[in-house]
Amino acid sequence: MSRPTGGESHQFTFDELPSRGSESLVPRFTLRVMHAAWLVSALLLARYREPLGALLGVRTMPYQTISSQADWDHVISSDRAVIFAHVSWSLASEVGKQKFSQLARKWRATRGVPDVSFYLLDLTEAQASPPEFFSDWIQATPELERLRQTGAGETVWLANGSISLLQAIYDVTVEKLEQQTRMALP
Numbered sequence: 001m002s003r004p005t006g007g008e009s010h011q012f013t014f015d016e017l018p019s020r021g022s023e024s025l026v027p028r029f030t031l032r033v034m035h036a037a038w039l040v041s042a043l044l045l046a047r048y049r050e051p052l053g054a055l056l057g058v059r060t061m062p063y064q065t066i067s068s069q070a071d072w073d074h075v076i077s078s079d080r081a082v083i084f085a086h087v088s089w090s091l092a093s094e095v096g097k098q099k100f101s102q103l104a105r106k107w108r109a110t111r112g113v114p115d116v117s118f119y120l121l122d123l124t125e126a127q128a129s130p131p132e133f134f135s136d137w138i139q140a141t142p143e144l145e146r147l148r149q150t151g152a153g154e155t156v157w158l159a160n161g162s163i164s165l166l167q168a169i170y171d172v173t174v175e176k177l178e179q180q181t182r183m184a185l186p
Contacts, residue, residue: 062104063118071119072133080116080185081158084169087151088124096153096170103177110178116185157184 063084066072075081084100087093097120104118121134138144141163144156152168157180165184169177 061120062101062108063120066119066121069131069133072131072137075117075119075158076137076161078117078158079160080114081119082116082181082185083119083121083156083158085154085156086120086122086124088122090151090153092168092170093151093153096155096168099169099172099174099177100153100155102174103181106174106178107181113182114185116181157181159185 064071066075066083075083082100082103084097085093086097100118100120107113107116107118123134144163144166153170155165155167155169156163157165165180167180172180
């Protein structure tokens with residue numbers, strides 16, 4: 001391999017690239033950079049999937065997020081609804097959120113089941129002081145107080161605005177959740 005001197009330029013071929021022993025440094029470096037880029041993009045996508053989808057007008061999640069009084073009124077007036085109360089600081093809630101999402105996707109893909117609306121209520125920022133619409137509901141229904149206290153990813157099944165089931169779902173299989181949904185929301 002001839003080395004360029006002075007102002008000469010030389011294009012290295014892949015075989016001429018500096019190497020250590022029989023393995024080339026460039027492919028390993030390239031793989032590391034590609035892996036790092038993939039990892040960063042996967043983490044960003046996981047964290048910002050829903051807001052990014054909303055920004056782009058693409059619904060990427062199998063549920064709707066409750067963020068206003070109007071959203072809440074729609075939930076309460078639904079014939080059949082499942083609400084997942086989420087706090088991002090809780091591992092149980094994060095696991096439950098994944099199961100809730102799997103349940104919603106699976107339910108929507110299944111033919112012959114009743115129409116059920118799935119909603120996420122994110123209480124992460126509102127832990128000390130939940131939104132007024134939610135506080136009013138908790139005051140009217142005392143058993144719901146644990147929704148904002150435990151962070152265990154509690155889920156509420158509503159039939160015509162009335163609670164038919166309340167449970168943390170982080171340790172329940174998706175198949176069991178499907179059965180419970182069929183029983184709670186016939």
